[in-house]
Amino acid sequence: MNPYESHRLRGLLPYPDREANKYSRGHLVLVAGSAAYPGAACLAALAAQRMGAGYTEVVTDPSALPIVQSFRPSLVVRSDETWLDGEPLTASPARPGACAVGSGFDPGDERSKRLLFRALDTADAPVLVDGGALAALATDEGRKRCRERFVCGLPTVATPHGGEAARLAKLLGLPTDDARSLARSLSLAYGIVVVLKGPVTWISDGEAEVCMDEGTPALAKAGTGDVLAGMIGSLLAQALAPVDACVLAATLHAHAARFASDDLTSVSVTPEDVLDYVPRAIAAMGFRDGASR
């Protein structure tokens, strides 16, 4: 059920080339955070940096700008008001990129819908949909946009937890009793790769499912999903294939939480700790600095 053995995962780690620059290492446009949830943008952004993206640009609500800017000076931060009318994201082999949208969005907010639809309509690059943007995805207009991207060969990834997946399923009256079948049916219905998160996480591209069961209940704390979204978005921005990006990120996320639990106990681990242990998880997977491809 999980064909990703350790040597295959090791081969997916995004080693920086000797000739790398910040653009060749991947540009992630992270449209995240809101007045209600600015912290989610911070968690996802640092996760993207830790996972290797060369240029992490956070697009956020004006009220969240100073919070994200003071969180990490290396982040490029801009207002979502200017982004709505700005240049669309493009990606090429020399300058790969991706957009991750929705971590920390307010699910009931009309603005979340405008931002999601702008990303789906204009990004000539992979788009990851997370958090509050999944409510807008679970509409006829959201699904239509995913199907159009699918027909154009543009990957879309969604990372729902059980509640968000139920919303996506409700639109089409899909059964929700079996997680593996739900991941597959959502993938087929929307034309997307689905990461259905939970104590066991199922990843489906509509043809096959990968079972991710290395997590720990230490991850059951608000904010760990935002960390995972930043990690997957970062790997998409580095041009990994969508399912590869999801499996590698979910594995490192689970391993980071386990390393953190070993030192801090599963009681005390926070999403920030998971972020701090991502480098250890990468190293333990067999990453060797200097072994650039």
Ligand SMILES: NC(=O)C1=CN([C@@H]2O[C@H](COP(=O)(O)OP(=O)(O)OC[C@H]3O[C@@H](n4cnc5c(N)ncnc54)[C@H](OP(=O)(O)O)[C@@H]3O)[C@@H](O)[C@H]2O)[C@@H](O)CC1
């Ligand atoms: N620090 C920050 O800034 C943080 C910001 N965050 C951001 O907050 C935004 C809203 O996200 P959200 O998940 O809190 O709320 P929402 O989308 O309304 O769904 C929750 C409802 O769904 C249900 N439910 C069923 N199964 C479930 C499951 N397995 N896991 C969880 N819920 C499950 C359950 O309903 P019940 O089944 O109890 O009726 C529950 O009431 C989003 O943008 C996110 O990124 C968070 O990441 C936290 C840290």
Ligand SMILES: Nc1ncnc2c1ncn2[C@@H]1O[C@H](COP(=O)(O)OP(=O)(O)O)[C@@H](O)[C@H]1O
């Ligand atoms: N009991 C558990 N065992 C293993 N992993 C878990 C468990 N509970 C939650 N997780 C993981 O933690 C993350 C929680 O994500 P999510 O529900 O989106 O939280 P949030 O929105 O608060 O960030 C997911 O990656 C999920 O798979």
